[in-house]
Amino acid sequence: MATRSTRKLVSRLSNDDRTADIMAAARAVISAKGYENTLLSDIARQAGVVEGTIYRYFANKRDLLVKVVEVWFGEQLAIDSHLESISGTQNKLRYIAWRTLDIIRREPVLARFMLMELRPDPNYRSTAFFEMNRRFTHEVLALCRDAAERGEFLNDVSPNMLRDMLHGCIEHRTWAFLRGEGDFDIDEVADGIARVIYRGMFAQQVATRSDIGMAIARLEELAARLERKLDGG
Amino acid sequence: MATRSTRKLVSRLSNDDRTADIMAAARAVISAKGYENTLLSDIARQAGVVEGTIYRYFANKRDLLVKVVEVWFGEQLAIDSHLESISGTQNKLRYIAWRTLDIIRREPVLARFMLMELRPDPNYRSTAFFEMNRRFTHEVLALCRDAAERGEFLNDVSPNMLRDMLHGCIEHRTWAFLRGEGDFDIDEVADGIARVIYRGMFAQQVATRSDIGMAIARLEELAARLERKLDGG
DNA sequence: GGCTACTAATGAAGCCGATTCATTAGCGAA
DNA sequence: TTCGCTAATGAATCGGCTTCATTAGTAGCC
Numbered sequence A, B: 001m002a003t004r005s006t007r008k009l010v011s012r013l014s015n016d017d018r019t020a021d022i023m024a025a026a027r028a029v030i031s032a033k034g035y036e037n038t039l040l041s042d043i044a045r046q047a048g049v050v051e052g053t054i055y056r057y058f059a060n061k062r063d064l065l066v067k068v069v070e071v072w073f074g075e076q077l078a079i080d081s082h083l084e085s086i087s088g089t090q091n092k093l094r095y096i097a098w099r100t101l102d103i104i105r106r107e108p109v110l111a112r113f114m115l116m117e118l119r120p121d122p123n124y125r126s127t128a129f130f131e132m133n134r135r136f137t138h139e140v141l142a143l144c145r146d147a148a149e150r151g152e153f154l155n156d157v158s159p160n161m162l163r164d165m166l167h168g169c170i171e172h173r174t175w176a177f178l179r180g181e182g183d184f185d186i187d188e189v190a191d192g193i194a195r196v197i198y199r200g201m202f203a204q205q206v207a208t209r210s211d212i213g214m215a216i217a218r219l220e221e222l223a224a225r226l227e228r229k230l231d232g233g
Numbered sequence C: 001g002g003c004t005a006c007t008a009a010t011g012a013a014g015c016c017g018a019t020t021c022a023t024t025a026g027c028g029a030a
Numbered sequence D: 001t002t003c004g005c006t007a008a009t010g011a012a013t014c015g016g017c018t019t020c021a022t023t024a025g026t027a028g029c030c
Helices: A017-035 A040-047 A053-056 A062-079 A091-108 A108-118 A127-151 A159-178 A186-201 A209-232 B013-034 B040-047 B051-057 B061-078 B089-106 B108-118 B128-150 B160-178 B184-199 B209-232
Strands: none
Touching: A017 A040, A017 A062, A017 A108, A017 A186, A017 B128, A040 A053, A053 A062, A062 A108, A091 A108, A091 A127, A091 A159, A091 A186, A091 A209, A108 A159, A127 A159, A127 A186, A159 A186, A159 B051, A159 B160, A159 B184, A186 B160, A186 B184, A209 B209, B013 B040, B013 B051, B013 B108, B040 B051, B051 B061, B061 B108, B061 B128, B089 B108, B089 B128, B089 B160, B089 B184, B108 B160, B128 B160, B128 B184
16 A cells, blocks of 8 residues: 555564553643543654554553553552551541542543543443542541441441542532632542531430439439438538 | 435424424434434434534534533423422432432433533533523522521531532432442432431530530539538538 | 564555535525 | 525535554564
């Protein structure tokens, strides 16, 4: 097809090198132009190859972008040992929310891709991404479950619901941020979420009728003793 | 271009009639095949017109589908007078959440369109859809604000945050439903959301065990003082 | 150092939708 | 009945992704 004279090949690299090149190019393009505006031809140009070459390494455009975002997301998850050093369930909740919001603030394009492309995928649950995300959100589940077992939290709302409230609220806020509305005060948001969930689930040690009954009994006992003294004196 | 012999025109209708035909066809196709699988040619065939005709009435495919969803969403908002008859802030919250979940359950494809196409739109805030959605979510805002003013709710988390928690959680659950996971128990979800938010914000005027303990300590102190007087006297 | 086999890289062609626009035909007004 | 307007047409275009027969680096062998 192509004439001999126009053909020029770039150097032949190992599979790994070429894959890395293309993914780096894709990452650069996607983060510069946003997901919907990313063309395969842009990626190819940036990587210094031709569009067809990409299909030797990736099944299709979406496959490429998913792999890029998986790596990206994995990097975010890696930095993650601070949680244990925080004490108190409410503080832990606040930190988890804050950290998630912070990732979103730093990498809005990534966040958008997650929300738009990965989560709606019908077989999301069998993707590598799901597994990573599961580990990520597992913290909230474990935290709430522990609190319930220790008696700190009530038992009447499932930890899954609480996790969804936390992440759902974060995502809802994220959309406003991604559209460029307002100033995205992540401290305020994280604090509000943690506060409402914690207070909403806290198994408050309120006084019961029997507590009050005991108090009355004690007062009656004291009064009786005084009375005896007065009578006797 | 076209030869005289092959050309056949459908009857010419008023603009409104033809617009309605196309929108009805679009709605049928999108709800049968899902948004990503909806082709303009499907819609045209269903409407009994040719693809090009659609461009006389709508700027492009997206414009058509947005208008379809706007009308649909408007219908949902119309049925909406039950809320006032419900008493109690928590019950109202539960009803609002339940009703939203119910709309989603009945029209999952359109719900998906809202979440995927309308909300991410950069000029979402200037769309008719935003205005409708504002009225829709305004109920939650008003409810929480009123409760705060009456002293039923605490003042330390903004009503906007609470609204986002409610809708965020609903949306998060919706994705799982749209992917066909689990059974989408909307009663449980609505109840959980309302419960956590209500309890989390309720300005609880109850006595705690420590309050009663302090009271008892104070009484014992008084009793001791009396006793000393009697003993000394 | 030349030859061969292997396969990475090429890029033109194919394909599949949305979108455009010159042409045609229905319809109401004069 | 004719005329003018414009709704409807559908072939052509366009803009992406994807395929695949062809070309050319490269490593291994003698």
